Amino acid sequence: MTDAVRTHALFKRYGQQIAVAGVDLAVPAGSFAGLVGPNGAGKTTTLSMITGLLRPDGGVAEIAGHSVWHDPVAVKARIGVLPEGLRLFERLSGRELLIYNGRLRGIPRADVEERANELLAVMDLTASADKLVVDYSTGMRKKIGLAAALLHNPSVLFLDEPFEGVDPVSANTLTEVLRRYTASGSTVIFSSHVMDLVERLCDWVSVMSAGQIVAQGPLTDVRGARSLNEAFLDLVGGAPGGGEAGLTWLGSQSGRTPGQAPGRTPGQAPGRAPGQGPEQGPAS
Numbered sequence: 001m002t003d004a005v006r007t008h009a010l011f012k013r014y015g016q017q018i019a020v021a022g023v024d025l026a027v028p029a030g031s032f033a034g035l036v037g038p039n040g041a042g043k044t045t046t047l048s049m050i051t052g053l054l055r056p057d058g059g060v061a062e063i064a065g066h067s068v069w070h071d072p073v074a075v076k077a078r079i080g081v082l083p084e085g086l087r088l089f090e091r092l093s094g095r096e097l098l099i100y101n102g103r104l105r106g107i108p109r110a111d112v113e114e115r116a117n118e119l120l121a122v123m124d125l126t127a128s129a130d131k132l133v134v135d136y137s138t139g140m141r142k143k144i145g146l147a148a149a150l151l152h153n154p155s156v157l158f159l160d161e162p163f164e165g166v167d168p169v170s171a172n173t174l175t176e177v178l179r180r181y182t183a184s185g186s187t188v189i190f191s192s193h194v195m196d197l198v199e200r201l202c203d204w205v206s207v208m209s210a211g212q213i214v215a216q217g218p219l220t221d222v223r224g225a226r227s228l229n230e231a232f233l234d235l236v237g238g239a240p241g242g243g244e245a246g247l248t249w250l251g252s253q254s255g256r257t258p259g260q261a262p263g264r265t266p267g268q269a270p271g272r273a274p275g276q277g278p279e280q281g282p283a284s
């Protein structure tokens with residue numbers, strides 16, 4: 001079967017900084033796929049190149065066998081995107097936004113209205129449908145963004161951090177919608193830092209580190225006998241206890257004035273409170 005998404009040697013440089021260093025991504029159709037990696041690994045840059053938002057410096061990206069950069073119309077008809085830092089038409093209401101998106105996609109007005117109403121209901125946005133998007137909360141923006149990305153029934157849906165700022169109830173709604181969507185044979189690819197979430201939702205995982213794919217395949221293979229979080233830390237070289245190095249000044253607030261080292265008053269030797277020997281308890 002053709003992969004829903006495939007890239008070969010995808011490359012992007014910003015000045016001296018190589019953001020994506022030859023990525024070979026493969027996501028089978030019908031997958032619920034997670035793209036994970038530490039901050040700055042190149043996930044957003046990769047997704048931007050695959051969705052036609054950013055021109056690669058090298059390599060190829062294909063959606064269902066269509067080249068993103070040579071056959072952009074065919075690709076854009078097949079994909080839905082919920083990008084990072086989502087920009088929406090703020091002065092439209094949620095309903096107007098969906099109808100506008102649907103009409104831009106060439107969907108007949110009656111169909112757009114029907115789909116918009118259904119999506120608003122599923123996303124629990126019916127009561128806010130006529131409110132301006134500028135007045136939506138973070139979670140509501142994610143939901144209307146997802147509704148807009150789903151309206152034309154794409155075969156591949158790209159989501160950059162879709163659950164960020166979304167409350168547990170709304171996250172549950174989004175999860176259900178996405179599960180239904182992949183169960184029908186469509187593909188979801190989402191980036192996230194939340195390993196528990198990826199482990200719970202995804203059946204396919206691609207792990208990126210320093211601009212490259214360091215592991216990719218079915219979740220159970222990538223994870224092995226470990227949790228995905230442990231596998232991730234092994235793969236990306238997260239030093240166990242790395243957060244304990246340095247920062248000796250951090251914490252120990254008691255008996256200290258601002259700017260003073262912990263546990264010390266001016267003129268006192270380090271490590272002992274005035275008038276207190278090592279075995280001495282508090283004065284009674």
Ligand SMILES: Nc1ncnc2c1ncn2[C@@H]1O[C@H](COP(=O)(O)OP(=O)(O)OP(=O)(O)O)[C@@H](O)[C@H]1O
Nearest residue numbers: 014017018019037038039040041042043044045046
């Ligand atoms: N527009 C830009 N100009 C210069 N450097 C950039 C630009 N966009 C990204 N980078 C650099 O490219 C590298 C990859 O960034 P990218 O945003 O793709 O990472 P990411 O994996 O999505 O990170 P995060 O998890 O923090 O969102 C980083 O080193 C980043 O500083």
